[in-house]
Amino acid sequence: MKKLRGAIIGLGGISRGCHIPAWKKMDFVEIVAVCDIVPEKIDSYKKQFNLPDALGFTDYKDVLEIEGLDFVDICTPNLYHSVIAVDALEKGINVFCEKPDAVSVEEALKMKNAAEKAGKTLMVMRNNRHRNTSRYMKKFIADGKMGDIYCGRCGWQRRRGIPGKGGWFTTKELSGGGPLIDLGVHMIDLSIWLMGNPTPVAVSGCTFRKFADSDVSDSANSSFGDKVSGGTFDVEDLAMGFIKFDNGACLQIEFSWASNVERENLFVELRGTKAGSKFIDYCNGTNSLKVFTESNGVLENLEPQIVDEPNIHARNIEHFVDVIMNGAKPDFEPIQGVNMIKILRAMYESAETGKEVQL
Numbered sequence: 001m002k003k004l005r006g007a008i009i010g011l012g013g014i015s016r017g018c019h020i021p022a023w024k025k026m027d028f029v030e031i032v033a034v035c036d037i038v039p040e041k042i043d044s045y046k047k048q049f050n051l052p053d054a055l056g057f058t059d060y061k062d063v064l065e066i067e068g069l070d071f072v073d074i075c076t077p078n079l080y081h082s083v084i085a086v087d088a089l090e091k092g093i094n095v096f097c098e099k100p101d102a103v104s105v106e107e108a109l110k111m112k113n114a115a116e117k118a119g120k121t122l123m124v125m126r127n128n129r130h131r132n133t134s135r136y137m138k139k140f141i142a143d144g145k146m147g148d149i150y151c152g153r154c155g156w157q158r159r160r161g162i163p164g165k166g167g168w169f170t171t172k173e174l175s176g177g178g179p180l181i182d183l184g185v186h187m188i189d190l191s192i193w194l195m196g197n198p199t200p201v202a203v204s205g206c207t208f209r210k211f212a213d214s215d216v217s218d219s220a221n222s223s224f225g226d227k228v229s230g231g232t233f234d235v236e237d238l239a240m241g242f243i244k245f246d247n248g249a250c251l252q253i254e255f256s257w258a259s260n261v262e263r264e265n266l267f268v269e270l271r272g273t274k275a276g277s278k279f280i281d282y283c284n285g286t287n288s289l290k291v292f293t294e295s296n297g298v299l300e301n302l303e304p305q306i307v308d309e310p311n312i313h314a315r316n317i318e319h320f321v322d323v324i325m326n327g328a329k330p331d332f333e334p335i336q337g338v339n340m341i342k343i344l345r346a347m348y349e350s351a352e353t354g355k356e357v358q359l
Helices: 013-024 039-048 078-090 105-118 132-142 184-194 312-326 334-353
Strands: 004-009 029-035 055-057 071-074 094-097 122-124 149-157 200-208 238-245 250-256 265-272 276-281 287-295 298-302
Touching: 004 013, 004 312, 013 029, 013 039, 013 071, 013 312, 029 039, 039 055, 071 078, 071 312, 078 094, 078 105, 078 122, 094 312, 105 122, 105 334, 122 312, 122 334, 132 184, 132 276, 132 287, 149 184, 184 250, 184 265, 184 334, 200 334, 238 334
Parallel strands: 004 029, 004 071, 029 055, 071 094, 094 122, 149 250
Antiparallel strands: 149 265, 200 238, 238 250, 265 276, 276 287, 287 298
């Protein structure tokens, strides 16, 4: 079997912790190049992950000149996702990219259009779709057991878990925003995907920055990213909002890096005409899925006993490989990424203007 030849661009925490371990497990994939603007990261990355023959570059454009390259995996700061993706697609190279898709709607559209023009696969990380609980609920809903899903709420709350404080995570120019764009993509996407991908039509919300001067932490996520003492912190640490869809459904959202809540957790709660569901992950290796319905004229609560796959990032990457190698139907379409960025940008606009934003 011919091996897929790939390159990883951006050698930071998400690349080391989630992406490269997944690629290394696949015998039919060869990582032929790695790239980072910090030269020291290249050598340490190759040594850590036993990639002695991989080429090392500090300019991603050099990576795209490699002959016979099948894909690139983009793990850079958010600002550069779309720039690198479009350049790669225009070279006829498939793209897998860490979320968020882009930092603006215009850039997300460029990615979508470039993929369509090139006839290549563009997939952006949507790892929470690959949880066992998510797959169970997707089938439960497809079987009609939820009925018409007309509303929901989702979020990711951290008590104290600001990543890379002072670095690119908290610098709006590079990240595009705070927990809304960092964490929001995960749970908003999972909710909309389970709801059947309705189109968002209006968004309203508020953002807050209240803990920029606090160094207290209770989350491992606060050690993620490169901190910069005295660096920039011009993004929110809490966002709350409301999304309306073209089918009349709605979704409440809440995302925080720092907020005075009991404990860190992420959740998706959906309500349908036949049943409701509530999924909570307590971010400590335990989670809970409950379904609220009725049977034979009696209210009934179900608690499916499902163990989640520990590395859902790997499942997402394996799905990307299945698409480009075997022609599998992708579970992610670039228009979903465009709609996601429309929601996020509208949230920030609404927070600034105090008005609902029509999409």
